[in-house]
Amino acid sequence: MTDAQTPAGLLIDRVSKDLGGRTIVSDMQLEVHAGELTCLLGPSGCGKTTTLRMIGGFLQPDAGAILIDGSDISRLPPEKRPTAMVFQNYALWPHMTVFKNVSFGLRLRKLPKAEIRERVENVLELVGLTHHIHSYPARISGGEQQRVALARALVLEPKVLLLDEPLSNLDAKLRVRVREDIREIQQRIGITTIFVTHDQDEALSLSDRIAVMSGGRVEQYADPRTLYRHPATHFVASFVGAMNFYTGTLGGDGFRLAGGAQVPVDSLSSRTPGEYEIGVRPEDVTVSSNGDGGAEASVVREIQRGHYKELVLDVGGDEMRAFVAPDLPAVDRLRVRFSRGVLYRDGVLQEQSESPVAVR
Amino acid sequence: MSAIEQQGVALGGLEQAELPVARPTRRRMPTPRAAVLRGLGFVFVVALLVFMVGPLVWLAVRAFSGIWQYPRFWPSHWTLQWWRTVFDDKSLGRSMKLSFEFAPVVTVASAAICLPAAYAFSRFNFPGRRVLLVSLFATNAFPKIGLYISMAGVFYSLNLMGTFLGVVIVQLIGTIVFMTWIPTAAFSAIPRSLEEAARDVGAGPLRVFFRVTFPLAAPGIFVAMILSFLAAFDEAQGTFLVGIPNYITMPTEMYTLVLNYPEQAAAVFSILLAIPSVVLMSLARKHVMGGKLAEGFQIR
Numbered sequence: 001m002t003d004a005q006t007p008a009g010l011l012i013d014r015v016s017k018d019l020g021g022r023t024i025v026s027d028m029q030l031e032v033h034a035g036e037l038t039c040l041l042g043p044s045g046c047g048k049t050t051t052l053r054m055i056g057g058f059l060q061p062d063a064g065a066i067l068i069d070g071s072d073i074s075r076l077p078p079e080k081r082p083t084a085m086v087f088q089n090y091a092l093w094p095h096m097t098v099f100k101n102v103s104f105g106l107r108l109r110k111l112p113k114a115e116i117r118e119r120v121e122n123v124l125e126l127v128g129l130t131h132h133i134h135s136y137p138a139r140i141s142g143g144e145q146q147r148v149a150l151a152r153a154l155v156l157e158p159k160v161l162l163l164d165e166p167l168s169n170l171d172a173k174l175r176v177r178v179r180e181d182i183r184e185i186q187q188r189i190g191i192t193t194i195f196v197t198h199d200q201d202e203a204l205s206l207s208d209r210i211a212v213m214s215g216g217r218v219e220q221y222a223d224p225r226t227l228y229r230h231p232a233t234h235f236v237a238s239f240v241g242a243m244n245f246y247t248g249t250l251g252g253d254g255f256r257l258a259g260g261a262q263v264p265v266d267s268l269s270s271r272t273p274g275e276y277e278i279g280v281r282p283e284d285v286t287v288s289s290n291g292d293g294g295a296e297a298s299v300v301r302e303i304q305r306g307h308y309k310e311l312v313l314d315v316g317g318d319e320m321r322a323f324v325a326p327d328l329p330a331v332d333r334l335r336v337r338f339s340r341g342v343l344y345r346d347g348v349l350q351e352q353s354e355s356p357v358a359v360r
Numbered sequence: 361m362s363a364i365e366q367q368g369v370a371l372g373g374l375e376q377a378e379l380p381v382a383r384p385t386r387r388r389m390p391t392p393r394a395a396v397l398r399g400l401g402f403v404f405v406v407a408l409l410v411f412m413v414g415p416l417v418w419l420a421v422r423a424f425s426g427i428w429q430y431p432r433f434w435p436s437h438w439t440l441q442w443w444r445t446v447f448d449d450k451s452l453g454r455s456m457k458l459s460f461e462f463a464p465v466v467t468v469a470s471a472a473i474c475l476p477a478a479y480a481f482s483r484f485n486f487p488g489r490r491v492l493l494v495s496l497f498a499t500n501a502f503p504k505i506g507l508y509i510s511m512a513g514v515f516y517s518l519n520l521m522g523t524f525l526g527v528v529i530v531q532l533i534g535t536i537v538f539m540t541w542i543p544t545a546a547f548s549a550i551p552r553s554l555e556e557a558a559r560d561v562g563a564g565p566l567r568v569f570f571r572v573t574f575p576l577a578a579p580g581i582f583v584a585m586i587l588s589f590l591a592a593f594d595e596a597q598g599t600f601l602v603g604i605p606n607y608i609t610m611p612t613e614m615y616t617l618v619l620n621y622p623e624q625a626a627a628v629f630s631i632l633l634a635i636p637s638v639v640l641m642s643l644a645r646k647h648v649m650g651g652k653l654a655e656g657f658q659i660r
């Protein structure tokens with residue numbers, strides 16, 4: 001449908017926005033490549049929705065510019081922008097049928113009736129809702145309403161698709177399915193997409209790149225793997241995925257925690273000895289019941305998570321969480337080592353430029 | 361009426377509740393407590409009927425009765441004489457025509473003034489918003505006649521006494537509250553994202569209003585217009601004070617009737633006066649019962 005169209009890139013150039021005397025977005029810089037799906041991820045109040053609304057034209061930036069395809073759109077009203085938005089509550093018009101909802105924008109553009117019909121049918125087929133073409137929004141399920149909202153946005157063949165937490169009103173099972181559908185459709189038509197979410201799982205599973213936001217700034221902008229393996233700041237590390245954090249000293253024979261325990265580390269972002277904060281993913285905490293030189297730990301609690309088991313450990317007074325195989329026999333005492341850790345100083349990742357991180 | 365219906369429903373529910381699901385072949389005797397509850401409910405319904413329908417029945421009987429004196433429970437003979445009297449009176453036709461002229465004009469004028477205000481109240485946050493919204497009740501908070509007399513003073517100096525415009529303005533006062541509060545609630549009930557979504561697909565602000573906002577608020581606006589129509593239609597005091605002697609509408613005609621004719625004629629006239637209200641209310645019934653009216657007074 002939109003295959004003929006070349007996708008467009010989006011540039012958010014040093015954009016700031018104050019609302020109610022508070023700086024919501026501050027000097028934000030972000031470039032989204034054509035055809036890419038980028039997630040704006042962050043806790044509530046981080047400025048992600050404000051950013052999206054500025055791209056859509058519902059808010060005007062106080063400073064900076066927003067460019068689509070190289071042309072500045074930041075002063076255009078929403079109806080003049082080549083963007084289409086899927087709202088969090090779907091915002092379907094309850095007094096119009098699915099057909100009328102989807103065709104509204106086309107009818108405003110005074111297209112011939114036959115063409116409107118054809119385009120609406122095509123897009124409804126794309127989202128798999130042809131059978132509900134004459135239903136009213138109130139008569140269809142939440143997931144279906146969501147897809148109508150997506151169809152309504154796509155039918156106008158926008159250059160940039162904006163999704164504002166589109167899955168947050170769906171139940172957990174449906175959410176996973178719909179997010180896969182969205183990703184599939186997005187890749188099929190190759191549309192540049194901005195997806196706002198506070199759910200890191202959602203962001204990791206469907207993005208090309210993720211911009212983690214905090215306090216109106218982009219903390220890190222990277223692909224999901226980099227984001228997870230090399231979180232650039234303490235904030236990113238703690239927001240994306242689970243992470244154990246300890247302050248302590250890196251020496252020749254491992255990392256000494258504040259509580260005194262000496263934990264051997266196999267791979268580190270930096271090898272320069274000194275004071276650090278170390279971040280270790282629970283799956284990078286290796287446990288063994290035989291003494292192969294790890295730090296001593298006692299098991300405080302075991303939590304069954306289905307496909308894995310979470311152990312809450314006490315390592316010399318420090319609490320530690322580890323993900324282990326679900327069938328690991330229960331024991332009281334263990335030895336732990338870190339298979340991989342990332343080091344932070346003042347909340348910023350310490351990486352040695354000459355020797356890139358050893359990945360086991 | 362709805363209270364009676366609901367009471368009926370509640371009683372029906374009670375009756376069903378005391379029967380077990382798998383009903384035995386013979387009906388069980390109700391427990392004493394349920395019997396007392398049912399008895400009380402019945403008394404309540406009857407009392408309600410007497411208070412609400414009683415006067416109407418009395419009015420209807422009165423309109424067709426000849427001589428009806430105190431010790432007799434029922435009129436001694438029936439007659440259409442009073443209907444003839446009322447219909448023969450030439451001023452009646454004139455007052456009916458006037459009433460049906462004023463009410464629509466007032467309703468439309470009220471809508472023209474209040475709907476933009478209602479939209480502003482619901483969509484913009486400006487200084488004094490709450491104070492203004494609440495102050496609209498001021499016209500209803502004081503005794504009307506005091507307000508009308510002070511208005512009359514102003515109207516004299518503006519040469520509005522005894523004019524069509526003067527009557528329209530005085531009737532307008534009573535409609536402002538409905539016409540602002542109910543549509544304000546109706547507009548507020550529409551999520552902003554519905555309007556934003558319309559902007560997003562290419563509709564300008566005016567088109568958004570007429571294609572999305574207005575159709576969605578229409579039921580609330582419709583109810584407000586019916587209530588305004590009735591308020592204008594039934595307005596007597598102010599119209600009497602300002603309109604006399606040029607503009608005598610149906611409710612003001614009542615005063616003359618009550619003074620100059622036996623009360624049977626007034627009863628006939630009351631019934632005539634009630635007809636538009638009943639018709640309009642039954643039209644509005646669906647929307648009023650649908651909670652739009654209740655919703656009308658839940659504004660943040």
